[in-house]
Amino acid sequence: MPYALEVEKINKTYSTSRAVNDLSFTVPQGAIYGLLGPNGAGKTTTIRMLMDIIMPDSGQVKLFGEPFRRELLRRVGYLPEERGLYRKMKVKDMLVFLGLIRGLERPESIRATEQWMARLEITDWSQKKVEECSKGMQQKVQFAATLLHDPDLVILDEPFAGLDPVNTVMLQEVMLELERKGKTLIFSTHRMEQVERLCDSICLVNRGRAVLQGNLREIKRGFGTNTILTRMEGNNGFLATLPGVRDVIHSTNFTQIKMQPGADSQAILHEMAARTSISHFELTEPSLEEIFIMAVGKVDA
Amino acid sequence: MRNIINILVREYVERVRTKAFIILTVVAPLFIVGIFLGPVYFMARSNKAQHIAIVDLDGRIGSLVKERLLEKPKIEPKEALQKAQQGRGRDNNPILEDTYNVELIPVEPGQEAQVRARLSERVLHAKNDDDKLDAYVWIDKNTAETGNADYYARNTADFGNVATLEGAISRAVTRLRLQAKNISPDQVDSLLKRVDLRTVKITEGGEKEDKGIAAFVIPMFFTMLLYMTLLIYGATVMRSVQEEKSSRVFEVLLSSVKPIELMTGKIIGVAAVGLTQLAVWAVMFGTVAAYGLAAASAQIGDISVPPMLYVYFLIYFILGYLLFSSMYAAVGASANSDQEAQQMQMVILPFIIVPVMLLQMIIRNPSSPTAVAMSLIPFFTPLLMFLRISVQTPPVWQIALSIALLAGTTAGMIWICARIYRVGILMYGKRVTLPELVRWIGTA
Numbered sequence: 001m002p003y004a005l006e007v008e009k010i011n012k013t014y015s016t017s018r019a020v021n022d023l024s025f026t027v028p029q030g031a032i033y034g035l036l037g038p039n040g041a042g043k044t045t046t047i048r049m050l051m052d053i054i055m056p057d058s059g060q061v062k063l064f065g066e067p068f069r070r071e072l073l074r075r076v077g078y079l080p081e082e083r084g085l086y087r088k089m090k091v092k093d094m095l096v097f098l099g100l101i102r103g104l105e106r107p108e109s110i111r112a113t114e115q116w117m118a119r120l121e122i123t124d125w126s127q128k129k130v131e132e133c134s135k136g137m138q139q140k141v142q143f144a145a146t147l148l149h150d151p152d153l154v155i156l157d158e159p160f161a162g163l164d165p166v167n168t169v170m171l172q173e174v175m176l177e178l179e180r181k182g183k184t185l186i187f188s189t190h191r192m193e194q195v196e197r198l199c200d201s202i203c204l205v206n207r208g209r210a211v212l213q214g215n216l217r218e219i220k221r222g223f224g225t226n227t228i229l230t231r232m233e234g235n236n237g238f239l240a241t242l243p244g245v246r247d248v249i250h251s252t253n254f255t256q257i258k259m260q261p262g263a264d265s266q267a268i269l270h271e272m273a274a275r276t277s278i279s280h281f282e283l284t285e286p287s288l289e290e291i292f293i294m295a296v297g298k299v300d301a
Numbered sequence: 302m303r304n305i306i307n308i309l310v311r312e313y314v315e316r317v318r319t320k321a322f323i324i325l326t327v328v329a330p331l332f333i334v335g336i337f338l339g340p341v342y343f344m345a346r347s348n349k350a351q352h353i354a355i356v357d358l359d360g361r362i363g364s365l366v367k368e369r370l371l372e373k374p375k376i377e378p379k380e381a382l383q384k385a386q387q388g389r390g391r392d393n394n395p396i397l398e399d400t401y402n403v404e405l406i407p408v409e410p411g412q413e414a415q416v417r418a419r420l421s422e423r424v425l426h427a428k429n430d431d432d433k434l435d436a437y438v439w440i441d442k443n444t445a446e447t448g449n450a451d452y453y454a455r456n457t458a459d460f461g462n463v464a465t466l467e468g469a470i471s472r473a474v475t476r477l478r479l480q481a482k483n484i485s486p487d488q489v490d491s492l493l494k495r496v497d498l499r500t501v502k503i504t505e506g507g508e509k510e511d512k513g514i515a516a517f518v519i520p521m522f523f524t525m526l527l528y529m530t531l532l533i534y535g536a537t538v539m540r541s542v543q544e545e546k547s548s549r550v551f552e553v554l555l556s557s558v559k560p561i562e563l564m565t566g567k568i569i570g571v572a573a574v575g576l577t578q579l580a581v582w583a584v585m586f587g588t589v590a591a592y593g594l595a596a597a598s599a600q601i602g603d604i605s606v607p608p609m610l611y612v613y614f615l616i617y618f619i620l621g622y623l624l625f626s627s628m629y630a631a632v633g634a635s636a637n638s639d640q641e642a643q644q645m646q647m648v649i650l651p652f653i654i655v656p657v658m659l660l661q662m663i664i665r666n667p668s669s670p671t672a673v674a675m676s677l678i679p680f681f682t683p684l685l686m687f688l689r690i691s692v693q694t695p696p697v698w699q700i701a702l703s704i705a706l707l708a709g710t711t712a713g714m715i716w717i718c719a720r721i722y723r724v725g726i727l728m729y730g731k732r733v734t735l736p737e738l739v740r741w742i743g744t745a
Contacts (some may be wrong), residue, residue, distance in 0.1 A: 041503060049554045054727060078556050084549035100307045103559045145553065 002065060004029045004153045004184035005050070010059030010113065012045055012208075020044040021208035022055070027186055027201070028155075032179050034195040034216075035188040036203035038296055043059075044081050044186040046205070047157050051078050064152070076101055077151035081158045082186075083138050090127035092117070095148065102149035109148065116144035120170065137164045143171060147178075150241045154178060156187035160194060166259050172198060192288040204295055211295045220285040227290075228257040228265060231280035244270050304558045305566040310540070312570025317577060330528070349463040350400045351462060354420055354437035358409055362440050363405050365473035370465070398472070406437070424455055427695050437467060444479050450745040520664060520691035521616055526582075528657055528684055531619060535625040537651075538568055540635030543642045546726050560723040568626045575622065585610075613690050616704065621683025624711040625649065631718035634725035635640040635733045660688060667692045677703055678709035717742050 005027040016076070020042045027033045037043050040129040049056045053072060063072040086092055092113060099109025117123045120140045125133060133141065139162055146154060159175075160168050166211070175185055175198060189195060195202060204212040211221060236255055239248045244263025249256040259265060265283055271280055285292075330547055353370070357363025408416050420437045427433035434455030444450050450470055452463055472493060479489045544563075545551045554563060628649050636642035655673070663672045669688045675683035677699070686703040689695050724741040725733065 038343075048552075053552060072558050076556065078553070080549060080552040082549035082552065084317070084551065084553040086550055087548060088319075093315075096306065097311050098553065101554060103557070118423060141551075188506050 002029045003027060003062070004031075004064060005186065006060075006062040006065075006072040007050070008062075008171065010046070010049055010056040012042075012049060012054065012056055012062065018208055020049070023059075023205065023208065023210055025203040025210055025213050029184050030182050031184055031200040032175065032198050033184070034199035034202040035186060035205065036192075036195060036202055036292065037188075038190060038192060041205045042208040043205055044157055045208075047078075047155055047186075047188060050155060051076070075152045077149065077154040078144040078155075079142055079156040079159055079177070080159075083136060083142055084136070085145075086130070087131035089129055089130055089138040091129045091130060091133065093123065094130055095141065095145055098145045099148040101215070104149055104254065112148045112150070113144070116147060119174065120144050124236075136164060136167055139163055140167065140171075143174075147174075149215045152183055154183060158189060159187050160189065160191065168194075185287060192292060196288050204292065206296045212291070216288075219291065223286050223291055223294075224261075224264075225283045225285055226259045226261070226263075227284045227286055228259065228268065229280065229282040229284055230255050230257065230272070230278060231278070233277045234243060236276070238275060239272070242268055244268060303560045305569070307564060308554075308558065308566025309570040309573065312567050313573045313577075314536075315573045316571065319337050322574065322578070325449075325533075326578050326581050330585050332512075350402045351435045352402045352404075352433060353466070354404045354406050354408045354423070354434050355440065356416060356420070356437065357440045358408065358413075358442045359444055361477055362444060362470065362473045365476060366438075366466075366469045367405060367442075369469040369472060370403050384725060400665075402432075417562070421453065424453065436462065436466075438470070440470070445474050446472065460481055497735065505512075517664065520688055522661070523610065523691055524684055525616065526579075527621070527687055530575055530579065531621050531625050532653055532681065534571050535629040535649070536620060537574075538626040538691040539629035539633035540639065541567055541571065541640055542630050542726070543636055543656055543721070546634060546636075547638060551726055558588060559728060561719050564630050564719055564722050566628075568623065568630060572619070575618075579618070590634055600726045608690055613687055617683040617687045617707075620704070620707045620711050624651065624707070624714055625713045627635065627711075629716040631721040631725065633737065634722040635728070637729060637732065641732060653684075656681040656684040659685060663688055664692055668695060673699060676704060679703075679707045682707045721739060 001048070003026045003228050007026070008024050009022045009023075010016070010020055011022060015167040023042070023046060035043050035046065048054045050061060052073065054067070061068045063069075064075065066072060089097070094116070095113040096106070096109045099112055100106065104112060114123075117126055119144065122137060122140050122144070125137060128137060131143065139159075143156075143159065146156070154175075156175075159171060163171065172194070175187075178185060197208075199216050201215050202213065231254055236248075238248070239245060239255065239257060244260050244267065245257055245258045246263075249258070249278075257268065259268070269278075270280060272281075317736050355363045355366060357366075364613055367461045380428070403437065406416060406420065423432055423434040424437065436452060439451040439453065441450065448471075453468060454462075457463070475493065476489050479492060480486070484492070538593060545554075545563075551560075551563065558597070631645065632645045632649065659672075659675055659681070663669075663675070663685055665674060672685070673695070676689050677680050678685075678693075686695075686700065690700065720742045721738055
């Protein structure tokens with residue numbers, strides 16, 4: 001499978017800390033790739049190295065199968081974590097300018113600006129100054145700016161931070177549309193439900209190292225089906241005492257039972273059925289959130 | 302190149318559109334003209350009569366002083382104005398003649414203290430305007446011998462007034478002394494006749510009678526204009542870079558644009574704004590000079606500007622601007638906030654302010670060794686060499702040398718600052734130290 005991005009053993013050390021440590025990962029073309037990790041894991045540093053904003057101390061980056069060249073960045077769209085817009089400029093002028101900078105001719109840039117403003121429903125704001133826009137609105141402007149030049153690879157650093165649910169869904173839809181058009185998307189986040197919804201593959205980074213990476217489905221399968229989701233009548237205090245149960249988490253509608261490795265789910269089901277009436281019983285993979293906490297916790301321990 | 306142009310155009314268009322630009326463009330020239338012409342105008346207008354009382358215990362001096370003060374100036378006002386601007390008026394009065402309303406106060410022997418108290422009271426708390434005294438002069442019995450008299454006033458800083466009175470009293474005393482030596486009043490008058498120096502400026506184009514303060518106003522006007530534009534546009538570059546850094550715009554731009562392109566585009570864009578402003582000012586100045594200033598021109602003298610001066614202005618503006626704006630860009634990129642940038646620019650300010658402090662010295666003696674040396678220091682060259690050129694054209698080799706040194710320094714400074722800029726614009730967090738800056742310059 002061709003790769004849109006290959007990262008080989010990149011390193012970055014700041015005076016006090018090693019921000020990125022021998023990090024390697026590959027992003028298949030046409031995938032939505034999640035770069036996960038707790039705060040300060042090195043996600044933004046990694047992305048900045050991909051964008052040639054900071055130089056890696058060592059290691060190699062390949063874009064579209066070729067060794068890194070600045071010109072290849074013309075095919076990349078980048079949404080930085082911080083909102084970088086000229087505050088005094090009008091939204092439309094700002095976007096047209098960024099289109100020019102990205103190599104579009106003026107008429108093309110104007111056309112692309114108008115298209116994306118319409119798609120992201122910010123046309124009404126085109127004559128407003130950036131500083132007059134809300135944070136979420138600025139976020140959408142910036143998102144449009146990332147896509148103006150129709151990049152093949154889109155790198156989004158925390159794209160949903162500060163967005164309301166409606167706009168989050170709108171952005172997710174746009175991302176899925178881009179995937180259908182064959183574009184490759186990489187985004188960093190620590191919101192697991194977004195990853196589960198969007199990503200084909202992930203790389204989980206902690207303390208500058210990749211602790212887990214690959215196809216999301218396979219990763220989850222690797223952790224096995226060790227969780228029972230159940231709903232039942234009456235007192236469920238007995239669950240924790242059953243053999244093979246590691247932990248019980250009660251929530252309003254569901255009870256989650258974590259099994260010890262190698263425990264027999266059918267035996268637990270029988271025990272439960274003997275004591276109460278069960279309306280729901282489901283064997284599931286661990287949620288990504290649990291995997292995240294397990295993987296990060298293991299390294300920290 | 303394409304990127305530089307895009308950045309330059311954006312910088313230019315966004316700045317020229319701002320209210321600040323429009324206001325500055327219109328208001329600044331009025332301000333400058335005000336600074337230079339205001340005092341002249343007010344001096345010419347504020348001929349309010351000074352109300353002075355003279356107490357003469359000698360008995361002869363007071364009436365002579367009064368006569369002298371009330372004498373109509375023998376010279377025409379225009380001529381008086383010129384003399385005033387050259388630092389000389391009647392009896393070396395450095396400002397324009399005042400008109401006087403003089404009262405001679407008789408004093409009975411033994412009443413001195415009461416008279417003095419009453420006069421002081423009139424100075425401080427006059428009942429009405431007619432009663433109000435601006436000052437009074439106390440002439441002693443032995444003033445003619447000692448040459449001492451006292452001046453009492455609320456405002457003793459009115460040097461012009463003091464000098465006029467001093468002149469009048471001196472003249473009266475001199476007259477008495479001469480008369481005491483049996484010299485006839487006619488002879489006294491001819492002995493006291495003063496000498497007027499006519500000032501003639503020697504230029505390459507031949508001799509030309511210097512008409513008033515234009516010789517001073519034009520160089521100062523252009524030098525201050527140069528100073529202001531260097532300062533304003535340097536700081537503009539700094540703030541603009543700082544804004545790009547703190548708003549993280551550069552991060553969006555940097556994936557498509559090289560740091561050096563960003564810096565170059567910005568510096569040229571702001572320069573274009575500056576030149577636009579100067580062009581507007583030139584047109585305004587030209588118009589005002591042609592109409593509004595016609596009257597003032599008659600008074601302050603020839604305000605025509607030699608065309609070469611514009612050329613030098615452009616040369617020193619462009620080189621000086623590139624020198625300082627690249628330094629300002631480096632400061633803007635190194636600082637983490639606007640406040641930090643404001644503090645860090647203190648490193649640059651001396652290079653701009655020191656020459657301003659030297660202006661007076663240089664305008665007085667533009668070809669002294671100090672003036673030559675100072676004007677060849679590249680950081681001072683834009684202001685000082687330009688001032689020297691506008692006051693008294695220095696030898697060609699000095700001009701050429703100054704331009705060569707300045708251009709070389711500017712090129713080196715741009716190289717250094719581009720390096721600081723490139724590293725600095727990506728550094729966040731703690732304040733940068735000098736050793737770090739040096740290390741940044743070293744990074745390839």
